[in-house]
Amino acid sequence: xxxxxxxxxSRRQKWIAGVLVIxxxxxxxxxxxxxIATGFKSPEDAISYPPKVVxxxxxEGYVNLFSSRTRITESMQETLQPAETxxxxxxxxxxxxxxxxxRYGQRFLNSVVIGFGSTFLAIVFGTTAAYAFSRFxxxxxxxxxxxxxxTRMMPPIAVAxxxxxxxxxxxxxxxKLGMILLYTAVNLSLSVWLLKGFIDEIPFEYEEAALxxxxxxxxxxxxxxLPQAATGIASTAIFxxxxxxxxxxxxxxxxxxxxxxxxxxxxxxxxxxxxDWPAVAAGATIFLIPVMIFTILLRKHLLRGIxxxxxxx
Amino acid sequence: MAEVSLQNISRRYGDQVALDxxxxxxxxxxxxxxxxxxxxxxxxxLRMVSGLDKPDVGKVLINGEDVSRHTPAQRNVAxxxxxxxxxxxxxVRQNLAFPLKSPMLRTPExxxxxxxxxxxxxxxxxxxxxxxxxxxxxxxxxxxxxxRALVRDLQIYLMDEPLSSLDAKLRSDLRIVLKRIQTSxxxxxxxxxxxxxxxxxxxxxxxxLDHGKLVQFGPPREIYQNPVSIYAASRLxxxxxxxxxxxxFPAAPGGAHSIGLRPEHIGIxxxxxxxVVRVEHLxxxxxxxxxxxxxxxxxxxxxxxxxxKGDTLRISPQSPLYFDANGDRIT
Ligand SMILES: Nc1ncnc2c1ncn2[C@@H]1O[C@H](COP(=O)(O)OP(=O)(O)O)[C@@H](O)[C@H]1O
Ligand SMILES: [Mg+2]
Numbered sequence: 001x002x003x004x005x006x007x008x009x010s011r012r013q014k015w016i017a018g019v020l021v022i023x024x025x026x027x028x029x030x031x032x033x034x035x036i037a038t039g040f041k042s043p044e045d046a047i048s049y050p051p052k053v054v055x056x057x058x059x060e061g062y063v064n065l066f067s068s069r070t071r072i073t074e075s076m077q078e079t080l081q082p083a084e085t086x087x088x089x090x091x092x093x094x095x096x097x098x099x100x101x102x103r104y105g106q107r108f109l110n111s112v113v114i115g116f117g118s119t120f121l122a123i124v125f126g127t128t129a130a131y132a133f134s135r136f137x138x139x140x141x142x143x144x145x146x147x148x149x150x151t152r153m154m155p156p157i158a159v160a161x162x163x164x165x166x167x168x169x170x171x172x173x174x175x176k177l178g179m180i181l182l183y184t185a186v187n188l189s190l191s192v193w194l195l196k197g198f199i200d201e202i203p204f205e206y207e208e209a210a211l212x213x214x215x216x217x218x219x220x221x222x223x224x225x226l227p228q229a230a231t232g233i234a235s236t237a238i239f240x241x242x243x244x245x246x247x248x249x250x251x252x253x254x255x256x257x258x259x260x261x262x263x264x265x266x267x268x269x270x271x272x273x274x275x276d277w278p279a280v281a282a283g284a285t286i287f288l289i290p291v292m293i294f295t296i297l298l299r300k301h302l303l304r305g306i307x308x309x310x311x312x313x
Numbered sequence: 314m315a316e317v318s319l320q321n322i323s324r325r326y327g328d329q330v331a332l333d334x335x336x337x338x339x340x341x342x343x344x345x346x347x348x349x350x351x352x353x354x355x356x357x358x359l360r361m362v363s364g365l366d367k368p369d370v371g372k373v374l375i376n377g378e379d380v381s382r383h384t385p386a387q388r389n390v391a392x393x394x395x396x397x398x399x400x401x402x403x404x405v406r407q408n409l410a411f412p413l414k415s416p417m418l419r420t421p422e423x424x425x426x427x428x429x430x431x432x433x434x435x436x437x438x439x440x441x442x443x444x445x446x447x448x449x450x451x452x453x454x455x456x457x458x459x460x461r462a463l464v465r466d467l468q469i470y471l472m473d474e475p476l477s478s479l480d481a482k483l484r485s486d487l488r489i490v491l492k493r494i495q496t497s498x499x500x501x502x503x504x505x506x507x508x509x510x511x512x513x514x515x516x517x518x519x520x521x522l523d524h525g526k527l528v529q530f531g532p533p534r535e536i537y538q539n540p541v542s543i544y545a546a547s548r549l550x551x552x553x554x555x556x557x558x559x560x561x562f563p564a565a566p567g568g569a570h571s572i573g574l575r576p577e578h579i580g581i582x583x584x585x586x587x588x589v590v591r592v593e594h595l596x597x598x599x600x601x602x603x604x605x606x607x608x609x610x611x612x613x614x615x616x617x618x619x620x621x622k623g624d625t626l627r628i629s630p631q632s633p634l635y636f637d638a639n640g641d642r643i644t
Binding site for chain 1: 364389390391400401417418461465
């Protein structure tokens with residue numbers, strides 16, 4: 001008997017598979033754990049060598065992330081009131097005093113607006129375009145589809161300069177609208193192609209049945225095609241969001257203040273006296289949360305979506 | 314009131330001719346059965362009437378009005394699809410309610426509940442109402458598909474082999490149900506089937522399609538007794554009509570190439586000598602498979618016939634049909 005079977009895997013096969021999966025998971029999750037741990041270290045622990053695995057947890061990184069502080073000078077020492085809140089106290093313990101909120105919250109909010117906004121638009125335009133490509137006789141359909149895909153063939157940054165100039169002319173530099181439009185445009189090729197695949201899988205007969213049942217073409221699309229494309233839409237949305245959420249190059253180039261997203265902002269967090277690694281790590285950790293929640297919410301669809309409709313009959 | 318009229322309809326797909334100059338007027342309240350083998354153009358005919366497909370040439374009229382430019386919704390017809398086409402993301406109940414919820418109808422909720430329950434009862438699927446449409450057997454899907462057509466009281470129904478996946482008992486039940494509903498609504502029905510009994514018992518008119526041509530249209534009795542060709546004659550009747558060379562019996566008219574004999578149109582007792590090849594006792598009748606000069610034919614005899622394989626008997630034609638070399642009827 002060879003150990004190869006298309007039916008039930010043997011105990012040993014399951015065991016080997018388990019070990020492999022766990023090993024892989026550990027390798028990929030290490031950097032993540034590292035970042036999360038660093039966020040809870042003191043600045044000294046964060047850069048100590050060899051790295052500390054066991055350390056005294058501290059919220060200094062998180063306090064620093066959300067606040068701007070100044071060093072307590074000797075002249076200040078006399079006039080200073082006692083700390084009123086726990087975060088004041090954390091700041092005092094490291095010899096600083098909080099003078100206001102940092103810009104992280106606002107940058108984070110920019111990321112949320114731009115990330116979800118562009119994902120929403122990429123899905124709306126992507127679904128309608130994919131439906132049209134899938135169902136109608138579009139002149140030069142293949143060429144158009146190829147053209148749409150070709151926008152993805154070069155690194156986006158290759159077109160950064162023209163886009164920068166265009167944005168300046170149009171007054172879109174450093175605006176959320178500009179970033180939303182840009183990310184929508186970049187994501188559209190992905191969303192049109194992915195969604196066309198999913199919509200192609202939905203037989204046209206269902207729409208015909210709806211037409212007979214008294215619905216218009218658009219109502220049939222809305223009532224019959226969209227629900228069946230939910231899986232594809234969910235997984236496409238996740239891909240779009242992940243791209244827009246993590247995008248760095250365009251964000252550095254086209255935003256500086258008003259519309260700056262979190263990725264270009266986080267590395268610039270400077271503490272009092274040098275790069276504040278715990279605050280950077282805390283910023284990165286919090287930055288992960290929305291995509292994780294979004295992905296977990298749509299996970300059920302994602303797993304089925306990744307198989308590209310293979311489970312359909 | 315719904316008279317459906319097809320005028321000179323032609324439709325091709327690439328170089329496949331699906332319909333070739335079909336003209337047919339279906340009177341109000343008629344039950345038309347379309348006959349023909351796979352690929353004859355039956356489904357295409359229904360799609361022309363429904364508006365799902367447009368003719369290359371010709372017009373469709375409903376009550377004398379040219380509806381060629383109307384959408385399927387505007388034509389207000391119900392259709393049972395050959396491949397069921399149940400909405401897979403909806404339950405059976407939601408599938409049945411779907412046409413009632415269309416923006417055109419906007420049926421009140423309690424009316425929907427009542428109608429769906431009534432139709433489910435009629436089609437014996439009440440116990441499956443909360444199943445997903447994909448969690449059904451073929452026969453159940455087919456009944457839901459019929460139900461989706463019947464929830465609306467319309468004037469025109471199009472049904473494409475609606476009973477083909479059902480077992481014999483259900484099929485004969487639903488045959489009667491469908492005919493009753495059609496009659497009580499006074500609706501006009503276009504119905505595709507391969508089933509002889511359905512064709513003979515339900516139809517007021519039969520349309521025989523051959524490679525996209527409508528070769529004969531008329532009451533089933535007329536087509537049975539007076540077919541225009543061997544092809545039309547072979548569409549109705551079970552066992553099928555026997556087709557033999559015209560000269561196996563004397564007195565063939567000039568130009569006759571073949572003779573068509575329905576199984577019940579063979580007189581036993583005198584005439585040409587044949588040998589019994591096989592005897593099938595079916596209970597209410599007995600089928601005799603005979604060999605006449607090397608030609609096979611089937612006839613019927615009484616249930617208690619003592620005939621056995623190897624016996625010989627003499628037969629003669631009664632009301633024979635004669636066809637020319639092209640298979641067209643001469644007398
Ligand atoms: N959408 C289509 N594309 C190409 N050929 C088609 C299409 N629909 C029907 N046909 C062709 O038209 C002919 C008639 O088809 P159909 O009306 O479905 O026949 P039936 O229902 O009698 O079996 C067939 O030869 C079929 O292959
Ligand atoms: Mg067909």
